[in-house]
Amino acid sequence: MKLRSLATGPLTGAFPVPGDKSLSHRALIFGALAEGETVVAGLLESEDVLATAEALRAFGVRVERFGPGRWRVLGGRWRSPDAPIDCGNSGTAVRLLMGAAAGQGVRATFTGDASLSKRPMRRVKAPLEAMGVRFEGGDTLPMTVEGPVTRGIAHVNVPASAQVKSAVLLAGLGSDQPVEVAEPVPSRDHSEIMLAEFGVAFQRDGTVTRLGAGRRLSGRLVEVAGDPSSAAFALGAAAIVPGSEVTVKDVLLNPHRSGFVMALQRMGADLAMANIRERGGETIGDVRVRFGPLFGAEFTAEEIPSMVDEIPMLAVVAAGARGETRIEGLDELRHKESDRLALMAEGLSACGVEARADGDALVIQGGPIRGGASVRTEGDHRIAMSHLVLGLAAEQPVTVDEAEMIATSFPTFRDAMKALGARIEEVAEQ
Numbered sequence: 001m002k003l004r005s006l007a008t009g010p011l012t013g014a015f016p017v018p019g020d021k022s023l024s025h026r027a028l029i030f031g032a033l034a035e036g037e038t039v040v041a042g043l044l045e046s047e048d049v050l051a052t053a054e055a056l057r058a059f060g061v062r063v064e065r066f067g068p069g070r071w072r073v074l075g076g077r078w079r080s081p082d083a084p085i086d087c088g089n090s091g092t093a094v095r096l097l098m099g100a101a102a103g104q105g106v107r108a109t110f111t112g113d114a115s116l117s118k119r120p121m122r123r124v125k126a127p128l129e130a131m132g133v134r135f136e137g138g139d140t141l142p143m144t145v146e147g148p149v150t151r152g153i154a155h156v157n158v159p160a161s162a163q164v165k166s167a168v169l170l171a172g173l174g175s176d177q178p179v180e181v182a183e184p185v186p187s188r189d190h191s192e193i194m195l196a197e198f199g200v201a202f203q204r205d206g207t208v209t210r211l212g213a214g215r216r217l218s219g220r221l222v223e224v225a226g227d228p229s230s231a232a233f234a235l236g237a238a239a240i241v242p243g244s245e246v247t248v249k250d251v252l253l254n255p256h257r258s259g260f261v262m263a264l265q266r267m268g269a270d271l272a273m274a275n276i277r278e279r280g281g282e283t284i285g286d287v288r289v290r291f292g293p294l295f296g297a298e299f300t301a302e303e304i305p306s307m308v309d310e311i312p313m314l315a316v317v318a319a320g321a322r323g324e325t326r327i328e329g330l331d332e333l334r335h336k337e338s339d340r341l342a343l344m345a346e347g348l349s350a351c352g353v354e355a356r357a358d359g360d361a362l363v364i365q366g367g368p369i370r371g372g373a374s375v376r377t378e379g380d381h382r383i384a385m386s387h388l389v390l391g392l393a394a395e396q397p398v399t400v401d402e403a404e405m406i407a408t409s410f411p412t413f414r415d416a417m418k419a420l421g422a423r424i425e426e427v428a429e430q
């Protein structure tokens with residue numbers, strides 16, 4: 001499916017942001033490992049998260065939907081599934097489930113779509129093998145994993161990956177071996193926060209996280225906060241579309257996820273945060289952005305993990321700013337659903353923006369955005385959504401291909417953008 005966006009004036013109002021994807025995967029998986037019942041409210045019902053729910057059913061766990069965003073999980077011992085587990089497009093699903101399955105001592109084969117089948121799995125296989133877990137297959141899907149965990153590990157999480165860290169911790173939950181993860185550059189810490197809420201004991205000592213003796217989870221209520229990676233499309237759009245003012249309520253503001261909001265501030269955006277509070281161990285709050293002048297800025301490699309999925313949208317904001325923006329340390333972007341570094345340089349250039357990859361950096365010259373191009377997304381949801389936002393600030397419409405993939409992380413994207421007054425329409429295929 002092709003979608004096209006057009007500049008139609010200011011974007012205004014409250015953006016209906018769905019639940020956070022990282023928290024949604026974790027709520028289901030941790031619930032499936034816990035004793036008793038877990039109830040999840042505000043679950044993101046996107047294809048990636050539904051793949052996790054389906055996988056857990058194949059492991060013999062009861063997972064039920066009882067209302068919009070409301071799910072119930074009855075945890076317990078997992079069994080080896082009869083058929084391969086299809087994780088679709090989701091790196092988070094496959095990497096976290098590999099760790100959890102290993103910890104449960106079961107055997108499972110994992111598959112995924114064409115994009116996921118190209119993504120690197122050595123990073124999760126190597127530490128799990130060091131923990132005594134057995135693997136069949138190469139370093140990409142399909143792969144078979146077989147627990148149990150028989151050895152401890154002191155893992156150094158480089159490159160900073162919350163998925164790998166979570167896989168190691170989840171595998172460790174099923175054993176009493178010493179398990180620790182050191183993080184020279186911190187990645188998102190949702191697993192540590194939510195596992196602690198489920199009753200798991202941790203020691204956190206500077207950059208090192210160690211599993212304690214208490215490794216049993218008890219079922220609980222998880223209320224999922226709004227997804228900052230989805231909110232970024234609306235906040236970024238408001239910053240570059242003249243006359244806009246957009247608010248996002250109850251969005252996750254964990255410091256390891258708020259890099260994009262901080263980046264907007266650094267570029268001079270008219271931005272305010274309010275109602276900041278804690279829920280379920282996570283910081284949440286409201287963010288408001290008003291259109292105003294923006295200026296190019298420099299971002300370093302250390303800042304990337306706190307906005308890793310928002311870099312495509314940051315590049316679009318940079319296109320609407322005055323002067324040059326340089327974003328360093330983007331090697332990890334080459335290993336996402338597509339090579340996001342290459343595709344952003346390509347898509348922005350096609351829309352008349354001066355943009356180029358310089359080694360692992362992305363360099364963008366801001367200015368008027370011509371648009372008027374059809375952009376190749378290689379089925380990457382974030383490449384599609386970012387360019388659709390670009391079209392809202394461009395002189396001519398922007399079209400993206402394979403837009404059905406937006407449903408992997410943000411199935412309500414079009415309606416949510418429409419609620420702000422944006423025009424995003426389907427293009428008839430010839």
Ligand SMILES: O=C(O)C1=C[C@@H](OP(=O)(O)O)[C@@H](O)[C@H](O)C1
Pocket residue numbers: 021022023092160161162163164166187188308309
């Ligand atoms: O743990 C998570 O929920 C995620 C971690 C990040 O990936 P890496 O662990 O590969 O950095 C991120 O890109 C992904 O969308 C979600």
Ligand SMILES: C=C(OP(=O)(O)O)C(=O)O
Pocket residue numbers: 048089090091092093309336337382409
């Ligand atoms: C990289 C992403 O997700 P995942 O790794 O779970 O496929 C993303 O949502 O941008």
